[in-house]
Amino acid sequence: MSLDTNIVSKEKLPSRNHVLLSIQDLHVWFELRRFGFGHAGYVRAVDGVKFDLRAGEAIAVVGESGCGKSSLMKTILALYKPTKGEVVFDHKKHSELDNAGIRWYRSQVGYVQQDPYGALAPFMNVRQILEEPLIIGGVKSREERLQRIRKSMEEVKLHPVEDFLEKFPHMLSGGQQQRVVIARAMILEPKLLVADEPVSMLDASVRVEILKLLRGLQEKHNLSVIYITHDLSTVSYFSERIFVMYAGRLVEKAPVNSLLQNPLHPYTDALLEGTSDPDANNALTFKEVPPGEPPSLVNPPAGCRYHPRCPRVIQGLCDVDAPPEFEREGGHVVACWLYK
Amino acid sequence: MTEQTLLDVKNLVLHFKTTHGVVQAVDGVDFTLDYNKAVVVLGESGCGKSSLAKAILRLLPRNVGKYSGQIHLQNVDTMALNEEEFRRNVRWVGMSLVPQAAMNALNPVLRVGDQVAEPSMVHLGLRKDQALVQAGKMFQHVGVPNDFLSRYPFELSGGMRQRVALAMALVTSPSLVVLDEPTSALDVLTQANIFNVLKRIKKELGTSFILITHDIATSSELADDVAVMYAGQIVEVGDAFRFFAQPLHPYSKKLMASVPTLRGKKELEFITGQPPSLIGLPQGCRFAARCPARFAKCDQNPPVVEREGRKVKCWLYAH
Numbered sequence A: 001m002s003l004d005t006n007i008v009s010k011e012k013l014p015s016r017n018h019v020l021l022s023i024q025d026l027h028v029w030f031e032l033r034r035f036g037f038g039h040a041g042y043v044r045a046v047d048g049v050k051f052d053l054r055a056g057e058a059i060a061v062v063g064e065s066g067c068g069k070s071s072l073m074k075t076i077l078a079l080y081k082p083t084k085g086e087v088v089f090d091h092k093k094h095s096e097l098d099n100a101g102i103r104w105y106r107s108q109v110g111y112v113q114q115d116p117y118g119a120l121a122p123f124m125n126v127r128q129i130l131e132e133p134l135i136i137g138g139v140k141s142r143e144e145r146l147q148r149i150r151k152s153m154e155e156v157k158l159h160p161v162e163d164f165l166e167k168f169p170h171m172l173s174g175g176q177q178q179r180v181v182i183a184r185a186m187i188l189e190p191k192l193l194v195a196d197e198p199v200s201m202l203d204a205s206v207r208v209e210i211l212k213l214l215r216g217l218q219e220k221h222n223l224s225v226i227y228i229t230h231d232l233s234t235v236s237y238f239s240e241r242i243f244v245m246y247a248g249r250l251v252e253k254a255p256v257n258s259l260l261q262n263p264l265h266p267y268t269d270a271l272l273e274g275t276s277d278p279d280a281n282n283a284l285t286f287k288e289v290p291p292g293e294p295p296s297l298v299n300p301p302a303g304c305r306y307h308p309r310c311p312r313v314i315q316g317l318c319d320v321d322a323p324p325e326f327e328r329e330g331g332h333v334v335a336c337w338l339y340k
Numbered sequence B: 001m002t003e004q005t006l007l008d009v010k011n012l013v014l015h016f017k018t019t020h021g022v023v024q025a026v027d028g029v030d031f032t033l034d035y036n037k038a039v040v041v042l043g044e045s046g047c048g049k050s051s052l053a054k055a056i057l058r059l060l061p062r063n064v065g066k067y068s069g070q071i072h073l074q075n076v077d078t079m080a081l082n083e084e085e086f087r088r089n090v091r092w093v094g095m096s097l098v099p100q101a102a103m104n105a106l107n108p109v110l111r112v113g114d115q116v117a118e119p120s121m122v123h124l125g126l127r128k129d130q131a132l133v134q135a136g137k138m139f140q141h142v143g144v145p146n147d148f149l150s151r152y153p154f155e156l157s158g159g160m161r162q163r164v165a166l167a168m169a170l171v172t173s174p175s176l177v178v179l180d181e182p183t184s185a186l187d188v189l190t191q192a193n194i195f196n197v198l199k200r201i202k203k204e205l206g207t208s209f210i211l212i213t214h215d216i217a218t219s220s221e222l223a224d225d226v227a228v229m230y231a232g233q234i235v236e237v238g239d240a241f242r243f244f245a246q247p248l249h250p251y252s253k254k255l256m257a258s259v260p261t262l263r264g265k266k267e268l269e270f271i272t273g274q275p276p277s278l279i280g281l282p283q284g285c286r287f288a289a290r291c292p293a294r295f296a297k298c299d300q301n302p303p304v305v306e307r308e309g310r311k312v313k314c315w316l317y318a319h
Helices: A069-076 A099-108 A126-136 A142-155 A161-165 A174-186 A204-221 A256-261 A266-274 A280-284 B049-057 B083-089 B112-124 B128-142 B146-150 B158-170 B188-205 B240-245 B250-257
Strands: A019-034 A037-054 A058-062 A084-089 A109-112 A192-196 A224-229 A241-246 A249-255 A326-328 A332-334 B005-018 B021-034 B038-042 B064-073 B095-098 B176-180 B208-213 B225-230 B233-239 B304-307 B310-313
Touching: A019 A069, A037 A069, A037 A084, A037 A224, A037 A249, A058 A069, A069 A192, A069 A224, A099 A109, A109 A174, A126 A142, A126 A161, A126 A174, A142 A161, A142 A174, A174 A204, A192 A204, A204 A224, A204 B250, A241 A256, A241 A266, A249 A256, A249 A266, A266 B188, A280 B240, B005 B049, B005 B208, B021 B049, B021 B064, B021 B208, B021 B225, B021 B233, B038 B049, B049 B095, B049 B176, B049 B208, B095 B158, B112 B128, B112 B146, B112 B158, B128 B146, B128 B158, B128 B188, B158 B176, B158 B188, B188 B208, B225 B240, B225 B250, B233 B240, B233 B250
Parallel strands: A058 A224, A058 A241, A109 A192, A192 A224, B038 B208, B038 B225, B095 B176, B176 B208
Antiparallel strands: A019 A037, A019 A084, A241 A249, A249 A332, A326 A332, B005 B021, B005 B064, B225 B233, B233 B310, B304 B310
16 A cells, blocks of 8 residues: 655656657637726736656646646646647647547546536436546447446446446545546546646545555556646655646746755745645744745736745846746756856 | 643533434544643544534534533633623633634625724724724734725735634634634645744734644644544544654554655555444444454443553553
């Protein structure tokens, strides 16, 4: 029952270096309207994000609420259209997919929602919930559908399967509901899994069980996973790289250990400082917290968006020009003028 | 009970009647809390933590089946008071509550200053202008700018609203504040900020806190004492330093082993099975069915044993 904390196993399949998902200069802006018409600016939820995700790789996107991580996720799921930029999945551009293409894409991408109870239709039992994607996915034979439902329920350890097939979501515990959500995301055998705070609604003891389950599925199926969270303490148990997002931009991208041991961006520093470990000594000291709150995305500050709160701000530079990404050793990328 | 004892709870019981049977939400809870100290009540959802807060503050729903035990606050037996006396002399004046999701509990159509001023008008008999001055002072303590007094809740961020709720609980200077999951919906940095505020208030105003939470890592930010609840009972209670260094009860051990940590890697574990339903609880130890260390005696109700500065309800330590 232990989780291998040394997460990156080197001997992966040869497809390891194949880029599965490529996010290219992605902008997602929402138009604000005054009285239903008349332009009143944009909410720049995602503003110039780019990264590559390799097949079989698990990454975590960490940020506070309102930093744009959900908009990024929904654009990756093709629920939002980007204002600018492109999402490329398996060499196919999102913008060029027709209806059949979108249906194909959705079969390739699984989505694990944050609140399992809200994500499951209360009037459908587990069998109906898991059958629906198969029907839409074009699995005609009833026998085959049932067989795949059983297989996928076994995989998420909802057994004995017979006990759960006819149950409705309200009859299940939070952990079991989340297993159903994961089974539904996995049933079409996707290549990419997007998990939006999959354990934040669960109790501590169940949380670990679900994280281990996701980790196990990822390794078994060589899945790529995007794990979206605000909780830094769980990411090291799950992903290989961490992306830190602030006010619509990725400010730091790094392998897990490199980021945790040697955070470069002042915002990452603050996040790490703000995360507590269980230790009674915590009660004796005050935490260093940057002043203020994340900026409005309608009118973000000029230059680096973190500069009004940053303790290491360089006047005349950080408040004028947005920092480009600087690459340091070990694939550690940071968008901060301190590392020019 | 000693000079320093602020709150003394003995054999507190709160049962609810439902159509499925009697829910034993709080079932024989004992603990004490000293002046200017904070106790953290830890437990998973459905273990009765919130019901414990309700029982202490006597904020009871209609379907109460049984409500008994002793609660002494500042040597006053609050269980002996009738509803009106309790409302007048204990609630807000002696102790107050920051409810769960307090930031959404503010009245959306009233200015936050008026809402924070109201308790001192009702309970301390202040005039409105005096009460507003008092509210302004409290805003300073919790770190809300004074010009926010005339704002409406929707104009404030989540963290600011949480501070306002805290100011409201503190404005009548009660000696005890019960916090029910004060930071569960907030971001990391906001959370850290709120705990800084709580620590400062504890230092400056000498307030005692009961912090009810399922978040073990952040709870350590405020804890002097820790009480672990399981299925309506406290299974371990005592000094936070000793608890976080080495929990004693098998449930506490498992719970601590399931907390992911940022600094210092460890193997994570989880607890197999699920907490029991609070209806028709089994005889004997309530954790026995999931306990890795269970043995024959666990079929009987375990005694509470003093061990290493803590009280543990477990047969392992009973000899």
